[in-house]
Amino acid sequence: MSREISSSPVQQAAFHLHHLLLRDYRDRWVRYQRERERQGEVHQRAVTEVLKRFVDRNRAQKRYQSVSLDSLPQRVSRALRGDVLSRATLELFIDAFGISENDSRRLRGIHDGTDRIRVLTGLSAMPPDTAAALGPRSEEHTSELQSHHEL
Numbered sequence: 001m002s003r004e005i006s007s008s009p010v011q012q013a014a015f016h017l018h019h020l021l022l023r024d025y026r027d028r029w030v031r032y033q034r035e036r037e038r039q040g041e042v043h044q045r046a047v048t049e050v051l052k053r054f055v056d057r058n059r060a061q062k063r064y065q066s067v068s069l070d071s072l073p074q075r076v077s078r079a080l081r082g083d084v085l086s087r088a089t090l091e092l093f094i095d096a097f098g099i100s101e102n103d104s105r106r107l108r109g110i111h112d113g114t115d116r117i118r119v120l121t122g123l124s125a126m127p128p129d130t131a132a133a134l135g136p137r138s139e140e141h142t143s144e145l146q147s148h149h150e151l
Contacts (some may be wrong), residue, residue: 009110009113012111013090014081016106018042021042021097022042025099032045032046033046042080051072051075054096
């Protein structure tokens with residue numbers, strides 16, 4: 001799956017969240033999936049079910065008392081598309097999926113625009129002359145390539 005990602009921190013965070021849900025936290029939503037899985041996609045209804053169950057179990061906590069279960073499908077859709085991902089919605093995903101401290105810190109940093117990591121994908125991830133030199137896309141593709149550097 002190739003997605004063009006803007007430089008907006010919210011869209012960057014949404015793409016990173018999508019990637020985490022697809023790769024590292026898939027086991028937490030896939031059990032609620034009722035339809036056939038499409039390779040490389042997060043099933044939004046299953047993700048919504050995880051959030052609904054979490055909010056139901058944690059209603060006593062002040063921060064979840066005002067969360068409307070009816071609003072969750074739209075919030076999930078907007079968040080995973082990168083249209084709207086408020087800090088409160090991001091925190092709900094982090095809590096409901098038990099996202100690790102490292103992944104949480106990175107998500108928050110990307111969302112706030114303070115993290116130096118950037119999400120690049122598709123042909124936009126390389127200089128135009130490199131993309132042109134590679135020629136037209138073939139049926140083969142890299143599903144994931146990561147490079148992590150700490151200084």
